[in-house]
Amino acid sequence: xxxxxHDIAHDDHHDHKPSGFLDRWLYTxxxxxxxxxxxxxxxxxxxxxxxxxxxxRAELFMPGLQLVEPEFFNQMxxxxxxxxxxxxxxxxxxxxxxxxxxxxxGAPDMALPRMNNWSFWILPFAFTMLLSTLxxxxxxxxxxxxxxxxxxxxxxxxxxxxVFAVHMMGISSIMGSINVIATILNMRAPGMxxxxxxxxxxxxxxxxxxxxxxxxxxxxxxxxxxxxxxxGTSFFNAAGGGDPVMFQHIFWFFGHPEVYIMILPAFxxxxxxxxxxxxxxxxxxxxxxxxxxxxxxxxxxxxxxxMFTVGMPLTGELFFMxxxxxxxxxxxxxxxxxxxxxxxxxxxxxxxxLFAIGFVVxxxxxxxxxxxxxxxxxxxxxxxxxxxxxxxxxxxxxxxxFALMAGAYYWLPKWTGHMYSEKWGKIHFWxxxxxxxxxxxxxxxLGLAGMPRRIPDYSTQFADFNMISxxxxxxxxxxxxxxxxxxxxxxxxxRQVATGRVWEGAKGLEWTLSSPPPYHSFNTPxxxxxxxxxxxxxxx
Amino acid sequence: xxxxxxxxxxxKLVLLAVGMFGFGFAMWPLYxxxxxLTGLGGRGVKVVESAGELQKSDRQVKIRxxxxxxxxxxxxxxxxxxxxxxxxxxxxxxxxxxxNPGNEAIVGQAIYNVTPPEASLYFVKTECFCFTxxxxxxxxxxxxxxxxxxxxxxxxxxxxxTLSYTFFRNESANAxxxxxxxxxxxx
Ligand code: HEM
Ligand SMILES: [Cu+2]
Numbered sequence: 001x002x003x004x005x006h007d008i009a010h011d012d013h014h015d016h017k018p019s020g021f022l023d024r025w026l027y028t029x030x031x032x033x034x035x036x037x038x039x040x041x042x043x044x045x046x047x048x049x050x051x052x053x054x055x056x057r058a059e060l061f062m063p064g065l066q067l068v069e070p071e072f073f074n075q076m077x078x079x080x081x082x083x084x085x086x087x088x089x090x091x092x093x094x095x096x097x098x099x100x101x102x103x104x105x106g107a108p109d110m111a112l113p114r115m116n117n118w119s120f121w122i123l124p125f126a127f128t129m130l131l132s133t134l135x136x137x138x139x140x141x142x143x144x145x146x147x148x149x150x151x152x153x154x155x156x157x158x159x160x161x162x163v164f165a166v167h168m169m170g171i172s173s174i175m176g177s178i179n180v181i182a183t184i185l186n187m188r189a190p191g192m193x194x195x196x197x198x199x200x201x202x203x204x205x206x207x208x209x210x211x212x213x214x215x216x217x218x219x220x221x222x223x224x225x226x227x228x229x230x231x232g233t234s235f236f237n238a239a240g241g242g243d244p245v246m247f248q249h250i251f252w253f254f255g256h257p258e259v260y261i262m263i264l265p266a267f268x269x270x271x272x273x274x275x276x277x278x279x280x281x282x283x284x285x286x287x288x289x290x291x292x293x294x295x296x297x298x299x300x301x302x303x304x305x306x307m308f309t310v311g312m313p314l315t316g317e318l319f320f321m322x323x324x325x326x327x328x329x330x331x332x333x334x335x336x337x338x339x340x341x342x343x344x345x346x347x348x349x350x351x352x353x354l355f356a357i358g359f360v361v362x363x364x365x366x367x368x369x370x371x372x373x374x375x376x377x378x379x380x381x382x383x384x385x386x387x388x389x390x391x392x393x394x395x396x397x398x399x400x401x402f403a404l405m406a407g408a409y410y411w412l413p414k415w416t417g418h419m420y421s422e423k424w425g426k427i428h429f430w431x432x433x434x435x436x437x438x439x440x441x442x443x444x445x446l447g448l449a450g451m452p453r454r455i456p457d458y459s460t461q462f463a464d465f466n467m468i469s470x471x472x473x474x475x476x477x478x479x480x481x482x483x484x485x486x487x488x489x490x491x492x493x494x495r496q497v498a499t500g501r502v503w504e505g506a507k508g509l510e511w512t513l514s515s516p517p518p519y520h521s522f523n524t525p526x527x528x529x530x531x532x533x534x535x536x537x538x539x540x
Numbered sequence: 541x542x543x544x545x546x547x548x549x550x551x552k553l554v555l556l557a558v559g560m561f562g563f564g565f566a567m568w569p570l571y572x573x574x575x576x577l578t579g580l581g582g583r584g585v586k587v588v589e590s591a592g593e594l595q596k597s598d599r600q601v602k603i604r605x606x607x608x609x610x611x612x613x614x615x616x617x618x619x620x621x622x623x624x625x626x627x628x629x630x631x632x633x634x635x636x637x638x639x640n641p642g643n644e645a646i647v648g649q650a651i652y653n654v655t656p657p658e659a660s661l662y663f664v665k666t667e668c669f670c671f672t673x674x675x676x677x678x679x680x681x682x683x684x685x686x687x688x689x690x691x692x693x694x695x696x697x698x699x700x701x702t703l704s705y706t707f708f709r710n711e712s713a714n715a716x717x718x719x720x721x722x723x724x725x726x727x
Contacts, residue, residue, distance in 0.1 A: 111546050178553045182546045212557050220564020239708030
């Protein structure tokens with residue numbers, strides 16, 4: 001599968017795109033087209049997963065059961081998470097990788113263009129399969145995205161579809177990662193040394209290794225669930241001598257690196273945007289690279305912080321507690337460097353910068369609640385409450401998702417050749433940033449007061465905060481329609497032409513190309529000099 | 541352009557992915573060995589020297605007995621006593637009671653667990669209803685004994701030990717039992 005790359009690059013030296021619709025999109029091997037496909041797909045999934053979240057928040061608007069059956073509610077929480085994690089955030093990052101990595105390192109395309117086409121086109125099938133379970137007799141998966149047995153084994157026949165869908169997503173991610181690594185290691189323009197690469201490229205390189213290391217473990221875990229469910233094995237089935245807690249160990253060996261898979265590229269994007277709008281080079285570039293690498297390494301030895309309540313021995317609790325707290329150190333280094341980059345910079349606040357700053361502030365809140373959860377003694381109280389829900393939504397929504405928005409606004413003029421509406425971009429930011437806090441901040445209090453997660457009904461003492469949270473949720477959900485409006489306007493209507501540089505402070509190879517960039521860019525490798533690239537080693 | 545050849549790198553990465561898939565499965569036996577040796581799963585095993593030469597010790601610990609029935613099994617199951625004091629090294633009998641109030645025979649399987657997990661390394665059962673599957677006929681009640689002793693080298697800090705059982709329905713055995721019952725009926 002690896003040898004094809006040369007022959008493809010040969011056919012079309014000119015800039016024309018394939019003319020037929022199918023030729024252009026279904027058979028495409030062009031990294032820009034595949035990037036677009038990934039991004040559009042993930043936006044669609046973002047709205048499907050988002051409408052499930054609206055169902056959840058509507059049911060939780062008031063105490064009591066009003067809209068949906070509890071069983072369906074459980075399917076909604078499970079599917080919402082699976083779709084958002086595997087369908088929205090991860091493919092969106094792969095979309096960015098496809099669009100940007102070749103342009104950022106001066107390569108003509110991804111290393112393995114045909115495999116690239118495959119990695120994308122598997123996804124619509126995987127998610128059609130996953131979503132189809134909602135229409136089956138036994139319903140969709142309802143045991144939570146973590147698929148813990150024994151509950152996940154008590155579902156019906158549709159469980160097989162869930163497992164195969166997870167397999168397909170995993171294969172897609174692994175192929176995508178192999179492509180990213182091969183591109184970065186083999187296709188850099190001469191002179192683009194590893195320590196001159198933009199931070200987004202670095203974070204993706206490390207993310208790709210994480211993906212190859214842990215997606216297969218998830219595949220193994222769900223395969224064992226599959227055979228336990230349908231073929232009478234007892235890997236996790238206590239009745240047959242298996243151990244349900246062992247599933248949790250295997251799952252979180254995947255699961256914790258997985259949360260970093262969703263956040264590392266976000267770190268990368270924010271590290272591109274903040275220097276541009278602060279008009280200063282990134283503070284501590286090398287430290288950022290090492291911090292990313294150490295976060296990735298540490299993410300393999302903290303998994304049991306998700307399992308403090310299973311009855312581990314004290315030494316285990318202590319080990320995982322300290323290891324988890326250790327992760328906060330490189331994370332803190334990053335936040336420090338972003339703030340230092342802004343310090344005394346001549347800052348302007350265009351939409352990408354607003355989202356990036358929103359990211360730094362709100363992600364940090366999520367990091368701090370993570371530290372609270374990392375304390376084993378405290379986690380016995382917080383585990384499986386809304387406090388955990390608040391924590392991971394702070395790191396994922398105003399974390400990963402804000403970084404995705406920031407990146408989309410940042411590169412949209414480059415991709416389309418038109419400026420988006422700055423006014424509507426800013427409205428989108430402010431409505432999102434305010435409503436996301438109305439949505440998730442009260443959930444901290446709900447959790448501290450003991451409201452359990454994944455429950456469709458609750459005691460009346462939790463009523464007020466839930467109503468506030470739901471209102472925030474509806475506003476946040478609706479405000480994402482603004483985003484779609486801005487994109488559609490930018491692509492089809494905007495008459496304001498973008499220059500190649502787009503942002504006056506932008507550095508990096510992608511900005512040396514026209515906007516939109518030619519269909520095939522960097523067929524001859526660019527000349528790398530310190531004025532065109534973002535990160536020049538400081539010591540000279 | 542002259543594309544570099546990616547074959548070697550791709551092969552290594554594919555190998556890594558396949559290896560990690562294998563590692564996912566390998567975790568199952570690895571964890572089991574780890575738990576057996578450390579007792580962390582509450583079912584540790586330690587090779588006993590010969591049981592005959594056990595030295596009795598004056599030290600006593602409290603043993604609690606816990607009984608649970610999985611929701612898939614319509615039985616009643618409890619320990620005859622809630623707790624007892626035993627001397628280390630002394631062979632002791634504990635009795636559980638199981639009853640099948642329904643009107644058909646069911647095969648069950650009990651799974652045990654010792655808390656604190658560390659103690660499971662010193663908790664030796666010589667005979668237990670959990671070693672084999674148990675059949676209860678319709679409306680049958682049966683006493684189920686366990687013979688056990690605690691090894692005298694039990695660490696000092698352990699003063700109380702809980703022995704817990706959960707009875708599960710043994711699905712495959714039930715299917716077989718049902719089939720044989722039908723055969724005998726039709727004869
Ligand atoms: C300073 C860094 C962080 C620390 C110390 C931390 C700590 C923790 C802990 C201890 C838990 C388990 C809570 C429980 O279930 O009782 C948890 C859950 C979670 N964290 Fe973090 N975390 C950090 C950063 C992140 C990041 C960056 C992400 C993702 C982008 C993330 C995503 C999650 C998710 C999704 C869960 C919940 C998983 C579930 O049970 O469904 N965390 N975190
Ligand atoms: Cu974690």
